[in-house]
Amino acid sequence: MSNLELGFYSFPVLLLMIFLRAPIGLAMLLCGFGGWYMAMGGNPAPLMAKMKSETYTTFSSYSLSIIPMFLLMGQFATLSGMSKALFKAAESFLGHRRGGVAMSAVGACAGFGAICGSSLATAATMSKVALPELKRYGYSGGFSTATLAAGGTLGILIPPSVILVIYAIITEQNIAKLFLAAFVPGVLAALGYMLTISLYVRLYPDAAGTRPAVPMAERFKALAETWPVLVIFGVVVGGIYIGFFTPTEGAAVGAAGTGIAALLSGSLNWQVLKDSLWGTARTTGMIFFIVLGAGFYNGFLALSGVPQFMADWVLTQGFSPWLVLSVILVFYLIFGCLMDSLSMILLTVPIFFPVISVMDFGMSPEHVAIWFGILVLIVVEVGLITPPVGMNLFIINSMDRETPMTQTYKAVLWFVGSDVVRVVILVAFPAITLFLLPR
Secondary structure, three states: OOHHHHHHHHHHHHHHHHHOOOOHHHHHHHHHHHHHHHHOOOOHHHHHHHHHHHHHHHHOOHHHHHHHHHHHHHHHHHHOOHHHHHHHHHHHHHOOOOOHHHHHHHHHHHHHHHHHOOHHHHHHHHHHHHHHHHHHOOOOHHHHHHHHHHHHOHHHHOOOOHHHHHHHHHHOOOHHHHHHHHHHHHHHHHHHHHHHHHHHHHHOHHHOOOOOOOOHHHHHHHHHOOHHHHHHHHHHHHHHHHOOOOHHHHHHHHHHHHHHHHHHOOOOOHHHHHHHHHHHHHHHHHHHHHHHHHHHHHHHHHHHOHHHHHHHHHHHHOOOHHHHHHHHHHHHHHHOOOOOHHHHHHHHHHHHHHHHHOOOOOOOHHHHHHHHHHHHHHHHHHHOOOOOOOHHHHHHHOOOOOOOHHHHHHHHHHHHHHHHHHHHHHHHOOHHHHOOOOO
């Protein structure tokens, strides 16, 4: 059996292991081990050498140190109550409008995503704050849970984003430029969700209640309480953009700044600190294990020649670049319902990126790589709210057992439609994603 055949046969084996509920990191690690062993003709020596070199190379990478810093930043923000301040500020300005409390939840998710970087964490955290308020003012259960599930996806779209860091490392792209490119699509996502809410409550008036307007003085008071989020986001993203510090240094500054802000607000005590460090360590360990497994598996795929073979085959077939891109995005949308975004990125980007990189989209290779990364990130996150197995839907449903899942499914389809429209626009007009990048 040739190495190329081994590479192709490894895909069904990997998918079977995932279907049998094996951890994705372990599944990729075992497939990588088995593939290397068989490709080397059963000689264990090259595999042992690969284990030593791959492990050291992976975990000695300076770029990966950005991940625990951003995770710690998100942990401080999650456990210190910043989400409540964001929601109250948004609610004071929007809550009295038709569907305004739901719009406030989306706006707060966008703000929280600027210091969290995790979709599931944003959905879970904001649900604790916003769900009681939505129920209090007469919002239906399905509409409330669907809004929060969709808003949670903003946690990964609004930079900084751990997933974008991983994508940048895999494709050897500039992290700061990816953060900049993600900003406008993230804002468009928030605006699109608010427009969706506005349309929904007009078609289904009984799905949303109303609340009294808040005096202007109270609005500005609530807005002033969000200053830590505004300052931290401005310093981290602005500092990275102007080159004052590297993304890794920016992540460290963000983690320290979030911790100091929590301490000054009285939210950071010894228990919160311990929980933040433990949560960061646990999530970092999980991510690094997946990265290690992906490193072995993708190394085997490179040895087998599968990515290069697929790139050459697509190129020789003469397919339209836009058709190839559309097929890949549909693939991500479907499998994004079944797998978490990190696993999808690590598993598929080394295969699909070489194919996209040889296509002619009328842009420089760097711009194609950045544009493709943002599109992939968006489509994978859409999978988190796509019925029947979107992960965000189950996270929110576990926090509101009184609402049948079918009601959430019906309402969330409106937000999925908004996402699909946004993806079509970003595919058709790449300049929307790229115009903030330096020329």
